[in-house]
Amino acid sequence: xRNLWRDERSWTVLLLVLAAFIPVVAPMLDSPATTGLATRIxxxxxxxxxxxxxxxxxxxxxxxxxxxxxxxxxxxxILYAHWSSGDPFLGLIPGSNDLLVTMPLAILVGGLxxxxxxxxxxxxxxxxxxxxxxAFAQMLFFLFVSLQAYGGDDGLAIRRVAPxxxxxxxxxxxxxxICLGLLALWLFLMDRVTRSRFGRxxxxxxxxxxxxxxxxxxxxLYKLVAFVIAGMGAxxxxxLMVNYARFVSPDxxxxxxxxxxxxxxxxxxxxxxxxxxxxxxxxxxxEYTLSGLTEHWQFVLGPILxxxxxxxxxxxxxAVRRIAGPPALxxxxxxxxxxxxxxxxxxxxxxxx
Amino acid sequence: MAEPVLSVQHLMKRFGGLTATDDLSLEVMxxxxxxxxxxxxxxxxxxIGQIMGEIRPDAGRILFLGEEITRLSTPxxxxxxxxxxxxxxxxxxxDTAEANVALAVQARAGHGFRxxxxxxxxxxxxxxxxxxxxxxxxPPARWNLPVADLSHGERKQLELAVALATGPRLLLxxxxxxxxxxxxxxxxxxxxxxxxxxxxxxxxxxxxDAVFSLADRISVLVYGHCIASGTxxxxxxxxxxxxxxxxxxxxx
Numbered sequence: 001x002r003n004l005w006r007d008e009r010s011w012t013v014l015l016l017v018l019a020a021f022i023p024v025v026a027p028m029l030d031s032p033a034t035t036g037l038a039t040r041i042x043x044x045x046x047x048x049x050x051x052x053x054x055x056x057x058x059x060x061x062x063x064x065x066x067x068x069x070x071x072x073x074x075x076x077x078i079l080y081a082h083w084s085s086g087d088p089f090l091g092l093i094p095g096s097n098d099l100l101v102t103m104p105l106a107i108l109v110g111g112l113x114x115x116x117x118x119x120x121x122x123x124x125x126x127x128x129x130x131x132x133x134x135a136f137a138q139m140l141f142f143l144f145v146s147l148q149a150y151g152g153d154d155g156l157a158i159r160r161v162a163p164x165x166x167x168x169x170x171x172x173x174x175x176x177x178i179c180l181g182l183l184a185l186w187l188f189l190m191d192r193v194t195r196s197r198f199g200r201x202x203x204x205x206x207x208x209x210x211x212x213x214x215x216x217x218x219x220x221l222y223k224l225v226a227f228v229i230a231g232m233g234a235x236x237x238x239x240l241m242v243n244y245a246r247f248v249s250p251d252x253x254x255x256x257x258x259x260x261x262x263x264x265x266x267x268x269x270x271x272x273x274x275x276x277x278x279x280x281x282x283x284x285x286x287e288y289t290l291s292g293l294t295e296h297w298q299f300v301l302g303p304i305l306x307x308x309x310x311x312x313x314x315x316x317x318x319a320v321r322r323i324a325g326p327p328a329l330x331x332x333x334x335x336x337x338x339x340x341x342x343x344x345x346x347x348x349x350x351x352x353x
Numbered sequence: 354m355a356e357p358v359l360s361v362q363h364l365m366k367r368f369g370g371l372t373a374t375d376d377l378s379l380e381v382m383x384x385x386x387x388x389x390x391x392x393x394x395x396x397x398x399x400x401i402g403q404i405m406g407e408i409r410p411d412a413g414r415i416l417f418l419g420e421e422i423t424r425l426s427t428p429x430x431x432x433x434x435x436x437x438x439x440x441x442x443x444x445x446x447x448d449t450a451e452a453n454v455a456l457a458v459q460a461r462a463g464h465g466f467r468x469x470x471x472x473x474x475x476x477x478x479x480x481x482x483x484x485x486x487x488x489x490x491x492p493p494a495r496w497n498l499p500v501a502d503l504s505h506g507e508r509k510q511l512e513l514a515v516a517l518a519t520g521p522r523l524l525l526x527x528x529x530x531x532x533x534x535x536x537x538x539x540x541x542x543x544x545x546x547x548x549x550x551x552x553x554x555x556x557x558x559x560x561x562d563a564v565f566s567l568a569d570r571i572s573v574l575v576y577g578h579c580i581a582s583g584t585x586x587x588x589x590x591x592x593x594x595x596x597x598x599x600x601x602x603x604x605x
Contacts, residue, residue, distance in 0.1 A: 197459055213427040215456065216431030
């Protein structure tokens, strides 16, 4: 019998349902800013969860994940710029301020970017892989810094966003619910993918490339597909972030942003479903709280992160698991060797068949 | 005369000044259990690595089922039906025993790009996986434990089950009895005896009782070179082998 409360999926659903009430409860508690904060957490949770597919499932330490976050953001920003000026992008593609157009395009571009960067960097491994993903992300960063047509260093502002299916995106609660809904959808996808045959191969890549070769699996294409899926998720988060902040700048793809996403995943719990969400909430929440208290908040944040990583093995999810008990899978107690049941006798028919 | 399943011809491999494989030639015939023995450092594991494509030989050819595979990658060789077990187990430690075998079944079926259905409940993977685990004698009570919780003996059994689940047409077993207790060793011998005749096996092993009771043919490797090859009785009587190897062991 599976214990419902030890199953991570039920925790995730409960957490998402509770989170849906934030815009209702926050004004009652006289803290309207909370909805905006929760929106940022939901958006970063999508990005962190997408990185978790590479980092936690596949063991691929990609240190340039902000590249796809930024690409998604810039698709929204650039399409808006062309919509407001009226001249089409590259003389071909008309601009748009409709999320139903810009979001799918952002996801597509994010996936394409990840396919190109992944195809090249996945030919390396280890430290080289970390450095090459970082280098590609920094290349994109400097590309957008130098793109004066789209604001260069200063970025682009987005003023009027079209309503989506009659929903006003300028209403903080509406935008929050959209972000939360997409987070729920993304987590559902991640849960399915992780448990699928594809997910099994990816987990195998993390645990032993040599074993994978020995059972006849070429891992390159699997890693590349994981890269593309993760890039699409990050781009979706980037598109949402630009709709929330109504602003896009190269900072979205700076290497420190890649680092922040990594911290969220590790802080929350590598390879878990809800861990990246907890990590995003913890990091964004801590930043917000500490920066309200002191100007030198980073000086306080650093040691807190170190303590969590050192003492909560497996991140926040590791701590939750130790409190809630082991997950259902591990409930079977290992037998001591002395009590091992005898091996099945080899059937006669099997010999000399 | 039947064509050999595996034919290794004049294989050479040097690591710096060390000649790990020195003009090695050997054949495995259909249905045969061919044991490869030799003192520590004789190059047995290096030979297996080259047959599997994990190590590139400096010279020589490897033919499998009549086709040259010398330049093929490891996964390509596995798909043609080569399969190995590792002396130092290479298992997916976080996964259950069953999941380890199921992944090998999945690799054989070639359906890895499926993103939706829960693979841990897929009967098309679990049934063949269960059959392989049964074959090596791992009790079902242990199938759903993470590999990290299994004993050394159970991991050796699992290593063999994973190799079997790829659907091999030739098994390369690298010391399946290494580190096993006496009763576990006997049990493994019986498992191999049941496999014998159905799948050709190249067995690298230090347990001489097992080797001499199982093997149809034995080749003796010393300093990367095959000094003798023959039936267990011939090998036992061979003066060169006795001098180079068996006398040290006092095993037979």
